Amino acid sequence: xxxxxxxxxxxxxxxxxxxxxxxxxxxxxxxxxxxxxxxxxxxxxxxxxxxxxxxxxxxxxxxxxxxxxxxxxxxxxxxxxxxxxxxxxxxxxxxxxxxxxxxxxxxxxxxxxxxxxxxxxxxxxxxxxxxxxxxxxxxxxxxxxxxxxxxxxxxxxxxxxxxxxxxxxxxxxxxxxxxxxxxxxxxxxxxxxxxxxx
Amino acid sequence: xxxxxxxxxxxxxxxxxxxxxxxxxxxxxxxxxxxxxxxxxxxxxxxxxxxxxxxxxxxxxxxxxxxxxxxxxxxxxxxxxxxxxxxxxxxxxxxxxxxxxxxxxxxxxxxxxxxxxxxxxxxxxxxxxxxxxxxxxxxxxxxxxxxxxxxxxxxxxxxxxxxxxxxxxxxxxxxxxxxxxxxxxxxxxxxxxxxxxxxxxxxxxxxxxxxxxxxxxxxxxxxxxxxxxxxxxxxxxxxxxxxxxxxxxxxxxxxxxxxxxxxxxxxxxxxxxxxxxxxxxxxxxxxxxxxxxxxxxxxxxxxxxxxxxxxxxxxxxxxxxxxxxxxxxxxxxxxxxxxxxxxxxxxxxxxxxxxxxxxxxxxxxxxxxxxxxxxxxxxxxxxxxxxxxxxxxxxxxxxxxxxxxxxxxxxxxxxxxxxxxxxxxxxxxxxxxxxxxxxxxxxxxxxxx
Numbered sequence: 001x002x003x004x005x006x007x008x009x010x011x012x013x014x015x016x017x018x019x020x021x022x023x024x025x026x027x028x029x030x031x032x033x034x035x036x037x038x039x040x041x042x043x044x045x046x047x048x049x050x051x052x053x054x055x056x057x058x059x060x061x062x063x064x065x066x067x068x069x070x071x072x073x074x075x076x077x078x079x080x081x082x083x084x085x086x087x088x089x090x091x092x093x094x095x096x097x098x099x100x101x102x103x104x105x106x107x108x109x110x111x112x113x114x115x116x117x118x119x120x121x122x123x124x125x126x127x128x129x130x131x132x133x134x135x136x137x138x139x140x141x142x143x144x145x146x147x148x149x150x151x152x153x154x155x156x157x158x159x160x161x162x163x164x165x166x167x168x169x170x171x172x173x174x175x176x177x178x179x180x181x182x183x184x185x186x187x188x189x190x191x192x193x194x195x196x197x198x
Numbered sequence: 199x200x201x202x203x204x205x206x207x208x209x210x211x212x213x214x215x216x217x218x219x220x221x222x223x224x225x226x227x228x229x230x231x232x233x234x235x236x237x238x239x240x241x242x243x244x245x246x247x248x249x250x251x252x253x254x255x256x257x258x259x260x261x262x263x264x265x266x267x268x269x270x271x272x273x274x275x276x277x278x279x280x281x282x283x284x285x286x287x288x289x290x291x292x293x294x295x296x297x298x299x300x301x302x303x304x305x306x307x308x309x310x311x312x313x314x315x316x317x318x319x320x321x322x323x324x325x326x327x328x329x330x331x332x333x334x335x336x337x338x339x340x341x342x343x344x345x346x347x348x349x350x351x352x353x354x355x356x357x358x359x360x361x362x363x364x365x366x367x368x369x370x371x372x373x374x375x376x377x378x379x380x381x382x383x384x385x386x387x388x389x390x391x392x393x394x395x396x397x398x399x400x401x402x403x404x405x406x407x408x409x410x411x412x413x414x415x416x417x418x419x420x421x422x423x424x425x426x427x428x429x430x431x432x433x434x435x436x437x438x439x440x441x442x443x444x445x446x447x448x449x450x451x452x453x454x455x456x457x458x459x460x461x462x463x464x465x466x467x468x469x470x471x472x473x474x475x476x477x478x479x480x481x482x483x484x485x486x487x488x489x490x491x492x493x494x495x496x497x498x499x500x501x502x503x504x505x506x507x508x509x510x511x512x513x514x515x516x517x518x519x520x521x522x523x524x525x526x527x528x529x530x531x532x533x534x535x536x537x538x539x540x541x542x543x544x545x546x547x548x549x550x551x552x553x554x555x556x557x558x559x560x561x562x563x564x565x566x567x568x569x570x571x572x573x574x575x576x577x578x579x580x581x582x583x584x585x586x587x588x589x590x591x592x593x594x595x596x597x598x599x600x601x602x603x604x605x606x607x608x609x610x611x612x613x614x615x616x617x618x619x620x621x622x623x624x625x626x627x628x629x630x631x632x633x634x635x636x637x638x639x640x641x642x643x644x645x646x647x
Contacts, residue, residue, distance in 0.1 A: 068373040128352035130481035
């Protein structure tokens with residue numbers, strides 16, 4: 001790398017050419033990198049899903065698929081709803097204050113539009129496992145009030161999908177956008193006023 | 199024949215390359231059992247590529263066809279079961295060989311100067327191999343394939359700011375889907391294998407430039423005869439080519455025994471949950487990666503608020519104090535305090551989940567820095583004192599323990615073992631400068647023994 005016999009003008013041109021070439025290579029990479037983002041078809045597949053909930057009995061949970069994710073619809077019994085108040089002191093976010101985990105209309109005591117019907121994405125907020133349904137009292141431990149238990153890393157959620165303290169999952173389960181078409185039919189993926197069909 | 203060779207040699211450095219890397223590559227004469235694993239790793243790479251080529255002829259990378267196409271290979275393709283088991287059992291054997299190869303490096307100080315680049319290239323190879331194995335495991339589209347990929351890609355979600363869009367970019371969808379399967383197939387059969395081949399080439403070129411280490415950790419190039427050849431060296435061919443052939447024969451007996459009698463190794467090489475097709479509505483009762491990832495997976499799972507508060511925080515504070523006492527320069531002290539400040543602030547400011555991912559990443563990164571963390575004047579464990587020997591023993595035991603508890607539920611005693619193992623893991627690397635500095639070494643002989 002001797003500095004002798006170097007024409008500074010040519011050296012400058014050489015460096016400039018290299019720089020422009022590097023920028024060009026950067027632009028050339030754009031189509032390849034972009035081709036790996038979700039395709040138009042994948043985006044379109046995020047269409048809303050309609051579910052008839054009249055057949056779900058009290059205490060029963062029905063899983064449905066929406067955007068390739070399991071969505072749980074649970075019709076809670078009066079005892080189940082009563083447990084939501086008892087477990088409050090053990091929860092991280094009992095008032096559902098983390099905004100992105102539910103739409104505004106589900107930011108209430110039961111995290112639902114109708115108190116008895118819980119609609120929640122069945123994917124643990126830790127690392128994306130699907131928690132097990134431990135809806136009965138006393139299944140996990142003697143003081144278990146019913147809820148969801150993730151076997152992968154031990155996260156626990158109550159019957160409104162709210163996360164317990166001292167488990168790896170940081171947030172409550174996500175409540176998806178959903179709306180009632182009638183008393184017995186719900187549409188998952190759309191806000192009640194019909195503006196959120198993204 | 200001689201004429202043909204001369205003709206070629208005028209146009210291509212055939213004889214020159216052969217002599218430089220094979221027939222006149224002088225390797226130390228005292229290689230022992232542990233030196234089999236380099237050539238065995240190369241053998242495994244060849245086996246995986248060959249069996250992979252034939253699997254690709256029958257496999258279909260499509261979520262609706264993939265699982266059935268693997269069943270088809272197992273049941274209907276002539277000898278398909280053998281080729282598939284060669285590949286799936288081969289993956290585990292590949293990692294067994296690689297882990298022993300790396301352990302050899304730790305024992306005999308093969309990462310120390312002048313072989314730092316050999317070590318770093320080897321570590322890049324290890325990481326690339328992990329990526330290759332991870333992507334390959336999605337291809338059968340079994341339930342564990344699906345949920346394993348779901349969990350591991352979600353790790354990227356945990357990264358601040360870029361996380362969610364990066365995870366989406368890797369999946370090509372909002373969840374693991376057909377797009378993910380298809381790109382993993384592409385990366386698994388062409389991109390990563392090409393990278394592996396290139397890295398193996400570089401690993402060997404770097405090795406042959408500096409020469410092989412040996413169980414005594416003596417540089418054989420320091421003592422040469424009148425012809426300039428190392429006194430303690432013997433040509434790789436025929437001496438080590440013959441020795442390695444014996445190693446290959448022994449290894450293939452074990453490999454064949456596994457393939458024919460226990461290809462699934464009771465769930466250790468092929469998990470039971472992967473014999474049902476992927477079901478996005480149903481998680482397997484226990485999501486766990488295959489055994490070769492579990493030490494690192496354990497570190498991920500062990501990182502909870504408790505570990506940060508009662509384990510990592512005191513550890514970082516102690517390490518900072520130790521560093522401040524040990525370094526002289528004021529500027530270095532300042533940098534250490536600033537880094538420690540950021541880390542401690544992060545302990546309080548970031549979720550335990552983010553730290554889990556960060557520590558898992560760090561557990562691999564630290565390996566790269568081993569040549570500079572180890573300050574010992576000797577290479578081989580034969581001439582090290584009790585401090586390094588004890589540290590390596592405890593590290594090895596805890597690494598195996600981390601691997602085992604990673605296959606068990608993250609509760610009770612398993613969780614505690616994982617947390618202790620995690621602290622031991624980081625202590626081994628981060629205390630290495632002191633362990634190796636204050637270790638009393640024995641005199642190293644002039645020639646190999």
